Amino acid sequence: MTSVALLHRITDYANRPDPYPLYAELRRTPVVRDESGPYLVSTYWEIKGLLHDPRISSDLRNLTPEAAKAGGQEHDPNLPPAFIRLDPPEHDRLRRLSMRPFGPPHTPRRVFDMHGELEEIVSGLVDGLRGRDTIDLVDDFSYPFPVTVICRILGVPREDESHFHEWADTIAAGLDPVGTAEEREAQVQGVRRARGELAAYLAGLIEERRRSPRDDMLTAMATEHGPDGQMSPVEIITTAALLLIAGHETTVNLITNGMLTLLRNPDVLQRLRTEPGLAVPLVEELLRFEPPVQMLPQRTTLADIDIDGTIIPKGASLYLMVASGSRDPQRFTDPDRFIPDRPDNQHLGFGHGLHNCFGAPLARLEAQLALTALVRRLNGPSLVEDPPPYRQNAVLRGPRHLPIAISGVTD
Amino acid sequence: MSVDGYLETFRREGRIVVVGASLAGLRAAEALRAEGFQGTLTMVGDEPHDPYDRPPLSKQVLLGKVPADHTLLARRRPIDAQWRLGAAATGLDLAARRVQLADGDAIDYDRLLITTGVRARPWPHELEADLDGVCVLRTRDDAVRLHHRLTAGPRRVLVIGAGFTGSEIASACRERGLPVTVAERGPAPLVGALGGVVGEVAAELQRAHGVDLRCGVQVTGLEGDSAGRVRKAHFSDGTAVEADVVVIALGATRNTEWLADSGLGAGPRGIACDAGCRAFDVRGIVTDDVFVAGDVARSPHPLFGYQFLSLEHWGNAVAQAETAAHNMVSGSADRRPHLWMPSFWSAQFGVNIKSVGVPPMGEQIMVTQGSLAEQRFTAAYGYQGRVIAAVTFDQAKWLDFYERQIEQAAPFPPEFTTVDRRTEGLQPVPAGFPDPSLPSHGPTITLSGHSPTDRRISFTPRRA
Ligand SMILES: Cc1cc2nc3c(=O)[nH]c(=O)nc-3n(C[C@H](O)[C@H](O)[C@H](O)COP(=O)(O)OP(=O)(O)OC[C@H]3O[C@@H](n4cnc5c(N)ncnc54)[C@H](O)[C@@H]3O)c2cc1C
Ligand code: HEM
Numbered sequence A: 001m002t003s004v005a006l007l008h009r010i011t012d013y014a015n016r017p018d019p020y021p022l023y024a025e026l027r028r029t030p031v032v033r034d035e036s037g038p039y040l041v042s043t044y045w046e047i048k049g050l051l052h053d054p055r056i057s058s059d060l061r062n063l064t065p066e067a068a069k070a071g072g073q074e075h076d077p078n079l080p081p082a083f084i085r086l087d088p089p090e091h092d093r094l095r096r097l098s099m100r101p102f103g104p105p106h107t108p109r110r111v112f113d114m115h116g117e118l119e120e121i122v123s124g125l126v127d128g129l130r131g132r133d134t135i136d137l138v139d140d141f142s143y144p145f146p147v148t149v150i151c152r153i154l155g156v157p158r159e160d161e162s163h164f165h166e167w168a169d170t171i172a173a174g175l176d177p178v179g180t181a182e183e184r185e186a187q188v189q190g191v192r193r194a195r196g197e198l199a200a201y202l203a204g205l206i207e208e209r210r211r212s213p214r215d216d217m218l219t220a221m222a223t224e225h226g227p228d229g230q231m232s233p234v235e236i237i238t239t240a241a242l243l244l245i246a247g248h249e250t251t252v253n254l255i256t257n258g259m260l261t262l263l264r265n266p267d268v269l270q271r272l273r274t275e276p277g278l279a280v281p282l283v284e285e286l287l288r289f290e291p292p293v294q295m296l297p298q299r300t301t302l303a304d305i306d307i308d309g310t311i312i313p314k315g316a317s318l319y320l321m322v323a324s325g326s327r328d329p330q331r332f333t334d335p336d337r338f339i340p341d342r343p344d345n346q347h348l349g350f351g352h353g354l355h356n357c358f359g360a361p362l363a364r365l366e367a368q369l370a371l372t373a374l375v376r377r378l379n380g381p382s383l384v385e386d387p388p389p390y391r392q393n394a395v396l397r398g399p400r401h402l403p404i405a406i407s408g409v410t411d
Numbered sequence B: 001m002s003v004d005g006y007l008e009t010f011r012r013e014g015r016i017v018v019v020g021a022s023l024a025g026l027r028a029a030e031a032l033r034a035e036g037f038q039g040t041l042t043m044v045g046d047e048p049h050d051p052y053d054r055p056p057l058s059k060q061v062l063l064g065k066v067p068a069d070h071t072l073l074a075r076r077r078p079i080d081a082q083w084r085l086g087a088a089a090t091g092l093d094l095a096a097r098r099v100q101l102a103d104g105d106a107i108d109y110d111r112l113l114i115t116t117g118v119r120a121r122p123w124p125h126e127l128e129a130d131l132d133g134v135c136v137l138r139t140r141d142d143a144v145r146l147h148h149r150l151t152a153g154p155r156r157v158l159v160i161g162a163g164f165t166g167s168e169i170a171s172a173c174r175e176r177g178l179p180v181t182v183a184e185r186g187p188a189p190l191v192g193a194l195g196g197v198v199g200e201v202a203a204e205l206q207r208a209h210g211v212d213l214r215c216g217v218q219v220t221g222l223e224g225d226s227a228g229r230v231r232k233a234h235f236s237d238g239t240a241v242e243a244d245v246v247v248i249a250l251g252a253t254r255n256t257e258w259l260a261d262s263g264l265g266a267g268p269r270g271i272a273c274d275a276g277c278r279a280f281d282v283r284g285i286v287t288d289d290v291f292v293a294g295d296v297a298r299s300p301h302p303l304f305g306y307q308f309l310s311l312e313h314w315g316n317a318v319a320q321a322e323t324a325a326h327n328m329v330s331g332s333a334d335r336r337p338h339l340w341m342p343s344f345w346s347a348q349f350g351v352n353i354k355s356v357g358v359p360p361m362g363e364q365i366m367v368t369q370g371s372l373a374e375q376r377f378t379a380a381y382g383y384q385g386r387v388i389a390a391v392t393f394d395q396a397k398w399l400d401f402y403e404r405q406i407e408q409a410a411p412f413p414p415e416f417t418t419v420d421r422r423t424e425g426l427q428p429v430p431a432g433f434p435d436p437s438l439p440s441h442g443p444t445i446t447l448s449g450h451s452p453t454d455r456r457i458s459f460t461p462r463r464a
Helices: A006-011 A020-027 A044-051 A065-071 A090-099 A112-127 A137-142 A144-154 A158-173 A181-211 A217-223 A233-249 A251-264 A266-274 A276-289 A360-377 B003-013 B023-034 B140-151 B164-175 B191-208 B314-328 B396-407
Strands: A031-033 A039-041 A134-136 A296-301 A305-307 A310-312 A317-320 A403-405 B015-019 B040-045 B082-085 B089-093 B098-101 B106-108 B111-114 B118-120 B157-160 B180-184 B212-215 B219-224 B230-235 B240-242 B245-248 B252-254 B270-272 B278-280 B286-292 B297-301 B307-311 B343-348 B351-357 B364-371 B376-383 B386-393 B445-447
Touching: A006 A020, A031 A310, A039 A044, A044 A305, A044 A317, A044 B396, A065 A317, A090 A233, A112 A137, A112 A144, A112 A360, A134 A137, A137 A144, A137 A251, A137 A360, A144 A158, A144 A217, A144 A233, A144 A251, A144 A360, A158 A181, A158 A233, A181 A217, A181 A233, A217 A233, A233 A251, A251 A266, A251 A276, A251 A360, A266 A276, A266 A360, A276 A360, B015 B023, B023 B040, B023 B314, B111 B314, B140 B164, B140 B245, B157 B164, B164 B180, B164 B191, B164 B343, B191 B212, B191 B351, B191 B364, B191 B376, B191 B386, B230 B245, B270 B278, B286 B314, B314 B343, B343 B396, B351 B396, B376 B396, B386 B396
Parallel strands: A039 A317, B015 B040, B015 B111, B040 B082, B111 B286, B157 B180, B157 B245, B180 B212, B270 B297
Antiparallel strands: A031 A039, A134 A403, A296 A317, A305 A310, B089 B098, B098 B106, B118 B252, B219 B230, B230 B240, B278 B286, B297 B307, B307 B445, B343 B351, B351 B386, B364 B376, B376 B386
């Protein structure tokens, strides 16, 4: 069973619309070494344990050279990693510094206070769909919404958003563990170029904010002093780039997967229309059932670790298959059913432990507002294609387009 | 009648009395109903208030962020109980299955749950304890009084005893800008609970926040003015401070006096019970109709050598109450053991302190992540070559991992590297617990040997 390269089948584009049966196969052996080198961990408790295990590193510089080569995950010599790819104490320090202008304890109301602004952006986008009989939810809504939001939070001018689009896509695609050695090399080069361009752009913007401060996160990161001191200029760049990309490439899939799932479950869609409070547990269930982040492919071991009888050697590459863990029948009853008000839903959709999603409160609110508004205002929505065409990316998985036929737009 | 038949009848129309209407009592009552108990349920509590939560009393309440009467415990479900609040239980007749109340009433039960908790140990000199301005902190009324005193703007507050409660009170005073002196008999704050190595960090923390911390001293006397108000405290080193509020934070005493002569295995260290929460009688024989939960209980734990543990931990009170409730209404085959992993938290001087396991069993300690000097770290305690406990300062996210290490009896010192390992984390050092026979502010975990009866209590020696 393990001799077939399961990872290869999971990343095979043909399986993008429904990777879940492959995960079920994977879970028969909670820890398995893939042909291509990495160890795949696919069961809920094992993944959760590793996400809280201080012997696990997110810093790729701890991979053995062979593991790094095999995964094509060499360290970019031009820019230091952002905190998602760092271990404590650097990770903790940068995360605290970035949290200061974004959330508790220093700015606890930041996300909450955006409620009105987010609703406005959503209604503007839905207003723009008037007069259409088919829409592409991705291009018309799911993509522009979170992009606008994260750009506003950071303080990136609207007119520059299109550049980001390109950079963010290239960098996100770089997470995808696919392809031949040459393709991989080309990908690595592409990612480095995009990261370089993004960094140069951000450096200019940060300089501008330092000279003339505004009420945005870039300004705060560039000018504020706290108990941890201040970020260095390079740290501000890598952090801002991280937030931009994390804010770009994930929420789009949550909203799109959400609408797709609702259209496949019309009774639930109808319920959400009349019961807006359902949005809260429903978004959690989406994060479990169709998670935008399917796996965490960038972990390594600082020591030999025994999991469930398998010894993972020090310096090995570890893929935590979170989408599989969130469908583990040992943890969730009826895991393959979409139950919008599922109780006790401790999914792995935002990761867990010290790297748990920094933007989760924002992403949750965005998805709740977006889905509530879409089902309320789109009349007679139906899927044009099922399954829709997917993006290539197997890690940040979601439809590239989601054509929906509608009969009108309510006010 | 068959025993099974008895259980069914009992679940339908039996009488359960809960003595002690606080955290453990309320959660047990809710669990009894959730388990399907339909009989009569009586809640006896000597405090006049509905069940409320204590942890905020030394934190948000003293800061004035939450009024003391806004600390009621959230109700998980209706319990349909007869409440006897403001009525202390004064006696227990095991043979007649009857609880005697202070107001002269008596209540019969089929099964009894005792959750009478602990109370603050008072200042031993009664005349001094009666001085105006001398306070303790255990109840909501205590918190109201202390908050009132702090709001009046005292010139200086003296806290006697630097355990968790005393340290949290000192922290609140500093946050309110009040001058505060802390007097601790041991070598550092929190030593009883976390040992000397971590105690030193706590001491640094207090001093950095402007506390006048005096360790290794005893308060020899409190002095009042002509109006009976406290004004000065004298220390064993010959010094003295002027203070117009003195908070006695010398740990707790179990509320078991009402059980004296009842025949139950109850004493100053609590009420001994088995892993199923059933109380032992004085002969060391387990009862089957008297159950115990919360701070007042001493129960044996397999992970810690089956020694009896007394835990003054919020989480333990809840978990033990739920287990006790389940076992009270279940047949013997369906009963569950209370195997709660001790865990505790405290918030003081801006730091979130958490522990799992039983630190006072630790012979050695090793800082596995972070650094003591940065006051942000994770440290593991070792006992006879295994991990027995862990503590974190602002690093609670790692505790789950160490909890599993304790459960698995993982080797100590840990053989592996971790993220954020510093040079100080390369070697274990003595954990620095004081001799347990010396009185201090009182640790919140007490190990009390293997015997259910209180007369033969012996502490396990921690070091040769
Ligand atoms: C200020 C303070 C801060 C705390 N902070 C923390 C913290 O941060 N973290 C943590 O884990 N724990 C903390 N604790 C401990 C936690 O509150 C206790 O573990 C918990 O309250 C135990 O609940 P219990 O129901 O067993 O006992 P208690 O809460 O003590 O309740 C016992 C009840 O029984 C009543 N009673 C006693 N005798 C009789 C009698 N004869 N008849 C009738 N009624 C009687 C008492 O008056 C009381 O109401 C704190 C405690 C205090 C006081
Ligand atoms: C639905 C949307 C989102 C999903 C599903 C998601 C998912 C995740 C996951 C699984 C991780 C863990 C990564 C790891 O452990 O290696 C993560 C981390 C992170 N996310 Fe998100 N995310 C979303 C939205 C956002 C948004 C909107 C932001 C920015 C505001 C953001 C910022 C981050 C950051 C900075 C990290 C790194 C945290 C750290 O390393 O400490 N995310 N996210």
